[in-house]
Amino acid sequence: MRYKEALKDLMSLTDFGIISNNNTAKKRRYDLNRIIKFSSLFGNPENSSPNVHIAGTKGKGSTAVFISSILETEGYKTGLFTSPHIHKLTERIQIGGKEISKTKFSKSFYEMWPDVQQYNEQNPNNRITLFEFLTILAFYIFDKENTDINVIEVGLGGKLDSTNILTPHISIITSISLDHTRILGNTLQEVALQKSGIIKPNKMTVIAPQKPEVLKIIKEVCEEKNNQYIAIQESCEITPIKKSKDFQTYILDSEFGKNSLTIPLLGDYQIENSATAFIAAKLLQKSNFPISDLSIENGFKETYWPCRLEKVSNEPLIILDGAHNPYSIEKMI
Template sequence: MNYNESLEKLLSLTDSERVSGRGQHTRRYDLTRMRVLLDELGNPHLNTPTVHITGTKGKGSTAALIASVLSSQGYKPGLFTSPHLHTFRERINFDGEPITADEFAALIEDIWPVLTSINHDGSHGFITTFELLTAMAFLHFERKKAGFQIVEVGLGGSLDSTNVVQPQVCVFTSISLDHTAILGDTEEKIARDKSGIIKDGCVVVTSPQQPQVMNVIAQACQDHGTAFVQSSEECTCTLSSADLYGQNFDIVAPWGEFSFRTPLLGAHQLENATTALVTLQVLNELGFTVTSDSFARGFRSVQWPGRLEVLSEDPLLIIDGAHNPHSIGKLKEALHDYFQFRRVVYVLGFSSDKNISAMIQELPYDNAEVVVTRSRHPRSASVETLASEFSRLGVSVKQLDTVNEAVQYAMDLAQPDDLIAVTGSLFVVAEAREFLLNIPPELYPSLDAGMPIR
């Protein structure tokens, strides 16, 4: 089986990341079939020390920071994240490198007979695309003899397919409203679902949260008898300087004072770095050695593209995968605090299942040009829909049907002291990166029009 053939098999399964109804079977939220699958594979997820990470925003960045530090320490960590920007292989990362195409195909070939048997039985529902990817990650990390596995929750917590691990540490990054149709329509309901990852015997670390969210997490910790650590109570973090390609910051903690640099921009990334640092210190206290030199090297060398990333200086162009009102608000703050410009040219595209109206109201348009577009993803909102939303605010927009056209138009329009901000969806950001950096997209011919699914 080659890589393209393995992708065909992967995408033949039910996939909640695609348009509903495209898969073979109706999705059923149940961990039983995941446990059955992993048991048939020898339970590879139980053989590696684990950090399990949930949250609405920042969980990917925090996971990447933790993995980078552990890699600097020599642990050779596995990192499982979603979605991807350019290729499915990004989701399964070992010691800083994505899984190879051959390894990816070999895993699907090895797992497929077991998966087929479970799906043929059907008594526990049918294995989904994400569940197969999760099993592949666990098996890959075991085969590579990973010293740690850093596992990002796909959606929610309680019934996410990653919630079969027995973690040393559970991490909660910032929780806000997102995926409300599945997780609940209040922050408390969402926090309650995400708190389902807490296990007896682990330590829980949380980023700053709204009081009602913090209460839910604290109660779940009390129910499980687990230690509960709030990063903001452990450390203070102060920005010292920043440029287009990173920021320097100082952290004061009970176990020392540190000066770090990270290429990740934004005040929210300082929050993520603080949470990562506290998590790594917890691992130290659990007997896993992580030195301050490894902290510094890992923070400095972390790679997490598509998040407040500068792709051009002339004109100044940044991309950011903000895709809910909270993260759009953080982007607005970062543009003001980290960049100097006369006018902003927005290139905006959103997924149709998001709160588009709330997101566009987060951005200022007093001295701005707006270009609306759509990604190739089947969930993307049409440019007509976006134009209609902006018309309600009295904002006129330029409509362009492809991200490539929209980015090129913005670059032609921009003056030397303007800033171009491409945002609204990771799918839009991915296509902008592909266009500007000449990255070939990973296309899936089995889907309509060879549409990339990220």
């Protein structure tokens, strides 16, 4: 196994997530041409299976895991790509609810690595970055594993994110607030336009609850691109029923009927995230992905997503959460 060696080689690539807050970021070329060209070396694996594509400021990962759990419960072989990781890099790439092994990661890594080196040697001023490589690596692995469907979380923004080379079956926009303003813009409207960049013509979009000015922009983009869309705050009614330290239950009243749903993730925002996932599952159901209500209910109950208002001790009560901007901290509290 060459996992440690693979990590060392991976870290030799530019990590845009680190440099994005300094002057080096201003010198980078912001477009998708580089990763489109790079992906073509591997046969464009990003479209080997249908994709659910998720952008937003908060709730992307939770929504992705809710959807992935539903699909897996129904029996679909599901690829899941999220970021960042908590303990191990392999957490970012999951199949069937389990992170890929270090052996599988290393094998695929070194099948691709010679092409990475050659590409960067030939393009010294426009090299493939760490996240770009990880994105194509995930698609490459999903392609090799013949996944039925993939759930893909945007890394940063949307319009120019590495994941945005895919063609989505469904796009999802989760809660939007100000974050990464040096890159995405200083206003909610600018950020909303960047996030809405994942919306593609003639597809379907689910919009999580948003501030009015944000919702207006997302809906305009959907209409411009002839998207069928469902905005949770306009089309659904959510009624909390029961909350405890271990789960919460609510009623979701939508065009698909009234459903009693129980989730193990805590916080009002997780109700919104799961409601968004529910609507996405229903749209999948209408488009050649049969999913039973029982699979949705059980998929929700089986969802696990660490460090999201996660209780790790009762005595004393200790809760872990990854809130990292003012809006998310306010929501958590």
